[in-house]
Amino acid sequence: MTQDSLTLKQTFARLRADRKRLSQFLGSLGSENPHRLLLHPSFLCVLFYRLANYFYHRGHRFTARFFWHLNVIFTGADISAPNDLQGGLLIVSPPGTAIMAKAGRNLTIMPCAGLGSELGRWEDIGAGPGLPVVGDDVTMEPHSGILGPIRIGNRVRIGAGVAVTVDVPDDAIVEGPKPRIIKRRDI
Amino acid sequence: MTNAVPEECFARGHNKLGGVWSNLSQDVARYLTKSPANIAQGDNFKARLSAFLTPELLCLLLYRFSHYFYVTRWRRVAAALARLNSLVHRVTITPQSCIGGGCRLPHPANVTFHGRAGSGLTLYSLAICCPKEPVLDIPVAMGPNLGERVTVGAHAVVMGPIHLGDDTKVAFTVWVDHDVPARSLVVSAALRQTMRSQVADAQSSACPYATAVCETNEETATFGQKQE
Numbered sequence: 258m259t260q261d262s263l264t265l266k267q268t269f270a271r272l273r274a275d276r277k278r279l280s281q282f283l284g285s286l287g288s289e290n291p292h293r294l295l296l297h298p299s300f301l302c303v304l305f306y307r308l309a310n311y312f313y314h315r316g317h318r319f320t321a322r323f324f325w326h327l328n329v330i331f332t333g334a335d336i337s338a339p340n341d342l343q344g345g346l347l348i349v350s351p352p353g354t355a356i357m358a359k360a361g362r363n364l365t366i367m368p369c370a371g372l373g374s375e376l377g378r379w380e381d382i383g384a385g386p387g388l389p390v391v392g393d394d395v396t397m398e399p400h401s402g403i404l405g406p407i408r409i410g411n412r413v414r415i416g417a418g419v420a421v422t423v424d425v426p427d428d429a430i431v432e433g434p435k436p437r438i439i440k441r442r443d444i
Numbered sequence: 445m446t447n448a449v450p451e452e453c454f455a456r457g458h459n460k461l462g463g464v465w466s467n468l469s470q471d472v473a474r475y476l477t478k479s480p481a482n483i484a485q486g487d488n489f490k491a492r493l494s495a496f497l498t499p500e501l502l503c504l505l506l507y508r509f510s511h512y513f514y515v516t517r518w519r520r521v522a523a524a525l526a527r528l529n530s531l532v533h534r535v536t537i538t539p540q541s542c543i544g545g546g547c548r549l550p551h552p553a554n555v556t557f558h559g560r561a562g563s564g565l566t567l568y569s570l571a572i573c574c575p576k577e578p579v580l581d582i583p584v585a586m587g588p589n590l591g592e593r594v595t596v597g598a599h600a601v602v603m604g605p606i607h608l609g610d611d612t613k614v615a616f617t618v619w620v621d622h623d624v625p626a627r628s629l630v631v632s633a634a635l636r637q638t639m640r641s642q643v644a645d646a647q648s649s650a651c652p653y654a655t656a657v658c659e660t661n662e663e664t665a666t667f668g669q670k671q672e
Contacts, residue, residue, distance in 0.1 A: 286582040353554035368556040417601040417619035
């Protein structure tokens with residue numbers, strides 16, 4: 258499926274995959290209403306992005322921008338319309354999330370994680386100038402970042418607070434240094 | 445695992461309007477003692493009203509009522525208030541979360557909380573306390589359990605069903621995914637290196653953590669390794 262040929266049917270297919278994935282997680286983890294998702298912020302921000310993405314590729318740039326703004330205002334997620342994000346996108350907490358990248362299926366974004374460009378690196382590797390390309394089943398933990406024109410493999414987990422600026426192979430876990438615990442003497 | 449209400453919610457009176465009011469009063473009282481300027485202003489009606497209209501206290505107000513409605517089984521109203529909090533203040537505090545009185549959120553935007561915490565909790569800007577699972581509307585037991593007077597620094601992350609003991613401080617940008625004993629200070633390895641050189645250079649107390657590091661230099665090495 259290429260972005261140039263994105264149709265309404267394909268957009269809804271991706272949206273169904275998003276909804277199904279969120280619903281599965283909520284159902285399996287004991288949520289009370291796993292299927293009542295229309296006003297769920299995690300689903301709402303993905304819905305606005307899908308609509309913006311569809312209109313962007315149909316040439317309706319103004320409408321695309323309207324839905325992008327609506328997303329920023331109502332959910333706090335900044336997901337730009339030209340992004341190519343496959344189905345199964347899951348955004349845990351939309352406020353503070355910023356995404357500019359090309360990503361495969363089942364991308365998971367935890368609170369305050371983001372993908373985008375890094376200042377001074379503007380090579381185009383397929384996602385746009387300076388933007389990263391991410392594989393399938395990638396999970397980004399809170400406060401993590403994927404920055405610059407880099408490739409992230411499939412089934413990668415980016416640990417909390419880590420900013421990745423180099424290529425990562427398949428099936429990798431990227432983690433920061435373990436914290437140190439000090440006994441407090443000031444109380 | 446079900447979405448049962450934690451026992452501490454009833455113990456803290458979160459199922460009664462009086463309990464909600466009591467917790468809000470503690471929040472306001474803590475706000476009024478946050479700095480010498482606030483203390484000098486005194487505890488009077490005008491000061492309390494002024495404090496009450498700050499985003500910090502307004503988002504706590506919305507959270508307290510959303511939690512009250514959650515505990516009293518008005519789950520849809522609770523969810524609506526939590527959504528309103530997210531919309532207006534950009535704060536994600538789930539209605540399931542149980543937070544004791546005297547809470548402080550100095551810069552509420554983008555703070556995320558799903559778990560339990562005792563009284564005197566402080567969450568600095570962009571602090572995140574959440575479960576490891578990629579959804580938030582799940583039983584609160586999957587999130588962290590914070591003790592009394594815990595401080596979570598800016599950009600810090602506390603993840604998973606772990607317990608942070610009383611009087612624990614998590615420094616800024618640190619992520620924690622294992623239990624922490626009471627009266628501890630959690631810092632990143634890089635930060636600790638910086639603080640040590642600061643202490644060695646000037647023996648200065650400008651850094652709030654410098655004294656703790658200086659006093660426990662030898663103990664820290666073994667204590668930190670044990671945790672790993």
